[in-house]
Amino acid sequence: MRLIRRAGLRTRVTLAYLAAIVAAIAIGGVLVNAALEARLTDALDETLETRTAAVGRLLVDRGGPAPGLTVGLDDPGETFTQVVGPGERLVSSSPGLPLRPLLDAAGRRAAVEGRDIRLRDVVVAGDDDGADEIDLEALEETGVEAYETDRARVLARQVRAGGVRYALIVGSTYEDHDEALREVRGALLLVLPVALVLVALAGGGAIVASLRPVERMRQRAAAIADPGSGERLPVPPGGDELARLGRSLNEMLDRLQRAAEHERALVSDVSHELRTPLAVIGGELELALQTLGDADPELRASLTVAADETRRLGRIAEDLLLLARADEQRLELQREPLAAGELLREQARRFAARATVAVQAPDGLRLDGDRLRLAQALGNLVDNALRHGRAPVTLHAWADGDAVVLAVRDAGDGFPAAFRERAFDRFSRAHEGRSGRGAGLGLAIVALIAEAHGGTATVHDAPQGGGEVRLRLRAT
Structure with missing residues (x-):
């Protein structure tokens, strides 16, 4: 059961279908066998009724039992006749039968008294060497037995012939009945497995075909990275459950796309609106610091913290605006051939006041890119290295096939293994091994700019x- 629960939906449905088919075929075989057995028994009873009527007419026409009474009516070894006269004496019997009435005393009395004996099963015994009609004494002397031990179906009736009442017993063994059942059962044993295999193949194929739209929807769903891309799940034709499921999922993707577009628009609008007031606040704080001088150290410290926080909020607003524009496919690049070494040295000079940043880049190494965006990406990496790692910080550039690799290295503790998979996610921070007050957007901006250039960003x-952190960009 545990293995079945772990199996896929297709396997579970197929196994359940096969189990139901096996049960249905088994029940059907039992019902067919029972119905056939009942029909053969009814046919045997009808035959006995016909033979009883025929033997009764002969008995009446001949005025009582006479030699050869059942010649032509009995089939030796299969059908038989007995006539029981007054005093419950056996006066006529088919060859090979026991030298006693087949019915018990109660049955014979009922027949003699004129009551019909219900059809019943008895047991007869003998071999195949009897004659059609022999004298009871001769039969007694020779001990001939024409019937093998077998079940038989018997019908008893009361018949008046020549003014005497006789109990007429007509019977038939189950040999033909059982042979027909064996043949049918053998045919069923041959046909039913073949039918089971064919039905299983057809049912399995139908199940696979029914689940194929689900697999196509699953594959498309796995390939849809962004609901805003416009890709939707393939909906099978018709109005069945799978079609309704596909339409419902596509409607959900539409709602997600509208929600994402609304969120991006909100972030873009808020970021854009925050830029001006933050710039004004920052300017006013800088002016206040210049005007204040050293008159009030505590006030100056408070204003300095406020100015730093304002600049940080301004950078976050700029980053959010950049991300929103990228999501809306509005991040435009001004591409031009750039010298990799010069690009790195510009960043070294930019951060020279905070720390010494070394540059290692061969001359003549050039790449194709947007100077401002690449400077923003490198600036984020150098800032992260100085704030979260340790000096010295080194900028490297080298050629790698048809690409140029720009790398920023620090001497800190490195990136935690758990952080590497989400390093470029938005608002993701490495709390283990690195600390700081960043918003977790720096590396996300780096990855976005690299992807916009057709390159990649990776951590090592x-x-x-x-x-x-490496940027792999296209060389010129």
Whole structure:
């Protein structure tokens, strides 16, 4: 059961279908056998009724039992006749039968008294060497037995012939009955497995065909990375459950797309609206610091913290605006051939006031990109290295086939293994091993700019320890 529960839906449905088919075929075989057996028994009873009527007419026409009474009516070894006269004496019997009435005393009395004896089963015994009609004394002397031990179907009636009442017993063995059942059962044993295999193949094929639209929807769902891409699940034709499921899922994707578009528009609008007031607040704080001088150290410290936080909020607003524009496919690039070494040295000079940043780049190494966006990406990486890692920070560039790799290395503790998979997710921060007050958008911006250039951004361990982030961009 545990293995079945772990199996796929297709396997479970197929096994359940096969179990139901096996049960249905088994029940059908039992019912067919029972119905056939009942029909053969009815046919045997009808034959006995006909033979009883025929023997009764002969008995009446001949005025009583006479030699050869049942010649032509009995089939030796299969059908038989007995006539029981007054005093319950056996006066006529088919060859090979026991030298006693087949019915018990109660049955014979009922027949003699004129009551019909219901059809019943008896047991006869003998071999196949009897004559059609022999004298009872001769039969007694020779001990001939014409019937093998077998079940028989018997009908008893009271017949008046020549003024005497006789109990007429007509019977037939089950040999033909049982042979017909054996033949039918053998045919069923041959046909039913073949039918089971064919039905199983047809049912399995139908199940596979029915679940194929589900697999197509699953594959498409796995390929849809963004509901805003416009891709939707393939909906099978018709109005069945699978078609309704596909339409419902597509409607859900439409709602997700509208919600995402609304969210991006909100972020873009809010970020755009925050830029101006934050810039004004920052300017006013800088002016206040310049005007204040050293008159009030505590006030100056408070204003400095406020100015730093305002600048941080301004950077977050700029980053959110950039992400919103990228999501809306409105991130435009001004591509031009750039010298990799010069691009890195510009960042080294930019951060020279905070720390010494070394540059290692060969001359003549050029790439195709947007100077401002790449400077923003490299600036985010250097800022992260200085805030979350440890100096020295080194900028590297080298050629790798038809690409140029730009790398920023620090001497910190590196990136935690658990953080690497989500390093470029938005608002993702490495709480283990690195600390700081960043919003978790710096690496997301780096990955976005790299992808916009048709490149990639990856995190690594630096050769001498620490963390390293690489940008792989197209060379010119």
